[in-house]
Amino acid sequence: MATPDKISLILKSLPDKPGCYRFFDKDGTVIYVGKAKNLKRRVSSYFNKNHDSAKLRLMVSKIRDIHTVVVDTEWEALLLENSLIKQYKPRYNILLKDDKSYPWIAISKEKFPRIYPTRNPDRTKEELFGPYASVRYMNALLATIADIFKLRTCRNMPRDNRACLQYQMKRCTAPCENRISQEKYQEHVDLIREIIKGHTSVVTKQLYNEMLEFADKWEFEKAQEIKEKIAVLEAFKGKSVVVNPEITQTDVFSVVEDEESAYVNFLRVAEGAIIQAFTIELANKVDKNAEELLWSGILEMEERFGKLNPQVLVPFPLEIEHPDVVFTVPQRGDKKKLLTLSEKNAKMFMLEKHKRQELVNPERRQQRVLGELQKALGMSNMPLHIECFDNSNTQGEEPVAAMVCFKNGKPAKSEYRHYNIKTVVGPDDFASMEEVIYRRYHRLIEEQKPLPDLVIIDGGKGQLHSAYNSLTALHVEDKIMLIGIAKRLEDIFKVGDPLPLYIDKKSEAQKLLQRIRDEVHHFGITHHRNRRSKKSLESKLDGIPGIGKVLSQKLLRHFKSVKRIGEAAEDEIAAVIGAAKAKIVKEHLSQNQ
Numbered sequence: 001m002a003t004p005d006k007i008s009l010i011l012k013s014l015p016d017k018p019g020c021y022r023f024f025d026k027d028g029t030v031i032y033v034g035k036a037k038n039l040k041r042r043v044s045s046y047f048n049k050n051h052d053s054a055k056l057r058l059m060v061s062k063i064r065d066i067h068t069v070v071v072d073t074e075w076e077a078l079l080l081e082n083s084l085i086k087q088y089k090p091r092y093n094i095l096l097k098d099d100k101s102y103p104w105i106a107i108s109k110e111k112f113p114r115i116y117p118t119r120n121p122d123r124t125k126e127e128l129f130g131p132y133a134s135v136r137y138m139n140a141l142l143a144t145i146a147d148i149f150k151l152r153t154c155r156n157m158p159r160d161n162r163a164c165l166q167y168q169m170k171r172c173t174a175p176c177e178n179r180i181s182q183e184k185y186q187e188h189v190d191l192i193r194e195i196i197k198g199h200t201s202v203v204t205k206q207l208y209n210e211m212l213e214f215a216d217k218w219e220f221e222k223a224q225e226i227k228e229k230i231a232v233l234e235a236f237k238g239k240s241v242v243v244n245p246e247i248t249q250t251d252v253f254s255v256v257e258d259e260e261s262a263y264v265n266f267l268r269v270a271e272g273a274i275i276q277a278f279t280i281e282l283a284n285k286v287d288k289n290a291e292e293l294l295w296s297g298i299l300e301m302e303e304r305f306g307k308l309n310p311q312v313l314v315p316f317p318l319e320i321e322h323p324d325v326v327f328t329v330p331q332r333g334d335k336k337k338l339l340t341l342s343e344k345n346a347k348m349f350m351l352e353k354h355k356r357q358e359l360v361n362p363e364r365r366q367q368r369v370l371g372e373l374q375k376a377l378g379m380s381n382m383p384l385h386i387e388c389f390d391n392s393n394t395q396g397e398e399p400v401a402a403m404v405c406f407k408n409g410k411p412a413k414s415e416y417r418h419y420n421i422k423t424v425v426g427p428d429d430f431a432s433m434e435e436v437i438y439r440r441y442h443r444l445i446e447e448q449k450p451l452p453d454l455v456i457i458d459g460g461k462g463q464l465h466s467a468y469n470s471l472t473a474l475h476v477e478d479k480i481m482l483i484g485i486a487k488r489l490e491d492i493f494k495v496g497d498p499l500p501l502y503i504d505k506k507s508e509a510q511k512l513l514q515r516i517r518d519e520v521h522h523f524g525i526t527h528h529r530n531r532r533s534k535k536s537l538e539s540k541l542d543g544i545p546g547i548g549k550v551l552s553q554k555l556l557r558h559f560k561s562v563k564r565i566g567e568a569a570e571d572e573i574a575a576v577i578g579a580a581k582a583k584i585v586k587e588h589l590s591q592n593q
Contacts, residue, residue: 035081102131198270245272254342264297265346279349366409373509388456402524438470460486
């Protein structure tokens, strides 16, 4: 086994040709298999680049030997890579995650075959079609076939060659009584194969010709039976058509990704109908790019569903050429709609997986959203502790500020704070924000409490820089990520960055920011209204001679409002503040109503 010191010698001897490579660890175990258009350039890149991925760095650190296989084309390299991955199942390669047993349609390999669904396929005893992600579609297809061809359903044909009840109910053609020849029965099986493949027009045409033959012989009862079969088939086809019927023998692939995996969706279209729809999950262990992930999915689907159709729709151009397939990236029309439908299926599969995980572990969703926000803001750590600030004032009067706190993506209401602005005179949002930020984090530092990971300022660049000035004065500007949000969440700014950050408007990270901002608005406005209301009430009593602030508050606590004080009898007021003061209050409020 080669040592790390000898890796450089191996790299120098690699050929500039397409092929596959295998990485081995110190125990001689294959830990990764890859393919390359140029082996020397590709394999060397693992050792002469600074990789962003921690998983990739870890894998490279474990490489102790490299084996390569040269092939003629990149396509052959892709096929060999797929074969070697299945053979060795390396730790760092893409892992197919398939935790469901999907049903198949099976045609038994018997003299008079049966057709039935199965979740335990056996290719030695059955001809298989599938798997089917939609059980409803599969059952509808089987019901249509049963209505038209009436194959036998019994596991073992009767030894006494007597037809069973299924024949009496006209659900079987009774091959056990030789009421149908093996040749004719096999013709029906051949037509069933065509229906399963989506070639219903071929079957309809053949049935139509049979109907005309019976009609020419004046066998109208048999002709009517064929006509009814055609009607059943046309009804099934009508329900299945989703796009232009002229689109046929076409496959569609799309790929979407999250932080852990890729999801490749496959649609097979025949005569405008989707006859197969399937999605697989691939664990992306060492940051494969989208094309490599898509190719892994394409090869897996080809292995499951058989040879690809001659036309394949994909979301982006592919560098590798398939010898039997033309790849197309549709830009408009029905083919573009098919690609969009495939992408929707992949996204739905991904979301359903997330929902299942979150039912098992409710905290997982919060971690995923916070991870998404961390990535969007370019943070080095996850924003587990977030605080958001907002200023409020009315034409410069009653300036206040509010702060809400979210921990692990959820409101921590015991940490919410209101601030009355103390050092700023007049409507100055910049100075107010500077004061509040300084007061908040000066206190946390004094009390030796943890600082937040992310601070959000509800305001533009001016308020953002004011907040930054306070953090700088406290020497914590490098410990806290600071962002400002302006113009209804359309602009998100970081200090020193002239351009706003872009966050997908439909992303969960953006929805979390929206929720935090809405929360601080509501919390701040409520406090500001209460301040204004209290001041308004006190001001109506402050003008009464001899009634100071203490007595005003005493009256408001008892009667709850100035209106109720005015409506109260003089002796009721006297019971609170004395007869002499009550007379003054009553006369003043009567004159100023």
